[in-house]
Amino acid sequence: MPRQFAYYPGCVAEFSSKELNATTKALAPLLDIELLPMPAATCCGAGDVAEAKPNLYLTLNVRILSEAESMGVDILTICNVCTLNLRRANKLVKDDPRVLEAVNEELIKAGARPYQGTVEVTHLLWFLATEEGLSLLEARGPKGLNGLKVAPYYGCQLLRPSSVMGFEDPDRPQSLERLITALGGEVADYDSKTRCCGFPIILAREEVALKESHVALAGARDAGAQVMVTPCPLCHLAMDAYQRKTEQLMGEEYAMPVLHLPQLIGLALGLPTKTMEFKRHLVPVDEVLSSVGA
Secondary structure (H helix, E strand, O other): OOEEEEEEOHHHHHOOOHHHHHHHHHHHHHHOEEEEOOOOOOOOOHHHHHHHOHHHHHHHHHHHHHHHHHHOOOEEEOOHHHHHHHHHHHHHHHHOHHHHHHHHHHHHHOOOOOOOOOOOEEEHHHHHHOHHHHHHHHHHOOOOOOOOEEEEOOOOOOOOOOOOOOOOOOOOOOHHHHHHHHOOOEEOOOHHHHOOOOHHHOOOOHHHHHHHHHHHHHHHHHOOOOEEEEOOHHHHHHHHHOHHHHHHHHOOOOOOOEEEHHHHHHHHHOOOOOOOOHHHOOOOOHHHHHHOOO
16 A cells, blocks of 8 residues: 555645646655645645734644544645644644644634644655655665765755754754665765755845855855755745846856755656656756756
8 A cells, every 4th residue: 555645735836836746746656655635725824924823823734734634644745834834833732732722613613623633744855764765765766866966955944943843953964865875866965955045035135045045055066066956845946046146146156956856856766857847947957867867
């Protein structure tokens, strides 16, 4: 039987980064994963709703958890921000029965199912970086990345706070490195792989945000990376869609292709490049595809 998850792609992967959603759906059967749709799921609210209306934020996220609970499976995400928000809400209601009771009262008023607190939330990266996930990759027999030098970029929200995320050491993460190596790539290590990409403030303070992106892009470039990979669609937007603006601001060139995590895995497993919709990237990936023989 395939490993089943309630699939929560989040808003960005369904709209701005459709290539991430499409690649994840195409990749799942190759890894013996079944992604069960959550048709009633809403946006997690990101940080905006949490700041403006914390009670609404909590109820929104617990409602998503409740839908997965009714399906009898845990949630799989492909977005750092969604993972953080869902896990934070889950921890709040599991740690305090009074909070759970208050949220359930709101859910019942809205005609939703009350939450019992039985669901866990995991990111695709976390699942694949475990022994179970790595064994699925090994069983597939990846054709490999042909020694492609890959810069891992975690961003900040998949690692912190540890009390909520807790998968690995936020200062010395290794999940992306394990996957890159398992897929036949070479890790291009650099210090800024766990820093914020700047995207949360890019509309309000663009120059500050672009300087944050610069630190990561320059670090990856200087480490000799041929490509950067990230598990977060917002980090991808900051590094790919805004890369030209960052080059103009900083007076430097990075020419750094940026892949979503499922795209890197898809290349290693021989997923058709057309399926992964690389044409949606603003920084060309042609040299990367040539390097792995795609």
